[in-house]
Amino acid sequence: MCGDNVSKFSRNNRISAITKILMDNPNKVINLNTFTEMLKVAKSTISEDVVMVRQTLALLEMGRVETVSGASGGIKYIVNIGQEETERFIEELCAAMSDSSRIIPGNYIYMSDIMYNPEIINKAGIILASRFIDANPDYVVTVETKGIPLAYEVAKKLGIQLVIVRRHNNNFTEGPIVTINYVSGTSGRIQNMSLPKRALKKASRCIFIDDFMKAGGTTLGIIDLLKEFESELVGIGVLVDNVDTPKKLVSKYISLVEFSGIDDGNQVKVSPAKLYKR
Known part of the structure; x- marks a missing residue:
């Protein structure tokens, strides 16, 4: 999916992409702008998606998503296992x-x-x-x-x-x-x-x-x-x-x-x- 279609990612598409990027880069802070630019949606939308990713990983005991504050902040994935x-x-x-x-x-x-x-x-x-x-x-x-x-x-x-x-x-x-x-x-x-x-x-x-x-x-x-x-x-x-x-x-x-x-x-x-x- 590319070109004009990148703005038409569904919530499921966005959550899948966010989860993969986080899990492929453990313990690395990723700014929310990375996701907004990639998925062509507002930061508020990405924030809602991140909440769902965080909750799902926690429920499945597959790790946690932490928020890092500050100008260079963002979110990062921390590995875990039940x-x-x-x-x-x-x-x-x-x-x-x-x-x-x-x-x-x-x-x-x-x-x-x-x-x-x-x-x-x-x-x-x-x-x-x-x-x-x-x-x-x-x-x-x-x-x-x-x-x-x-x-x-x-x-x-x-x-x-x-x-x-x-x-x-x-x-x-x-x-x-x-x-x-x-x-x-x-x-x-x-x-x-x-x-x-x-x-x-x-x-x-x-x-x-x-x-x-x-x-x-x-x-x-x-x-x-x-x-x-x-x-x-x-x-x-x-x-x-x-x-x-x-x-x-x-x-x-x-x-x-x-x-x-x-x-x-x-x-x-x-x-x-x-x-x-x-």
Whole structure:
């Protein structure tokens, strides 16, 4: 629909367009003039449409629409997901992970199909992003592992930039790089991680997203690395927490699934994590 017809959008058409634009740009302030110019209607009409969008998303527990006042204000969409849908998703994820065919030599669990499944990672990203929105982070930080797709989805839902920390300083095309050593919480070995100086602004608020947490040594390394940028870690989120690890080096993190090893019957022991109790 274009040309002279753009002024003939029905209310349903307008609400569909407004909803899509908001949900495609989470946590971004969109001025109402954007909609009035696009849909060729008065601001009062758009305001009425926004009320309906806000009410519908709230009723369906699909997020909320906030009003931002001021000359550069407007409205923005904040991701959210209902508790019932969250619990159903995590139960389904546990069922998929508990399949004994996932066990590979060395008692490792095959996870690539889960970590690279867009539907799973999108939903997990919404759940984690909704838990960190009030922390007002500037960046999502992760390391170059299977957790990158999940971290990307969280960053997308929060409307902020993703920063990927390298485990080895082997890229000479990114300028000066900050490198630190840290001790692996599982093996006790000294490892290193690095990040280009241009990747992160000083005094930033960051959240760390990863696919799997064992003891938390990598997280401590991230905390130390952020200190080099005079920045702080304000949240930690992981898909799977290995609760079979006797001693954690970090606390106050959010996980979706708890892994507690493999039993004598060759079954993977997983259960929903206590999302609201960490």
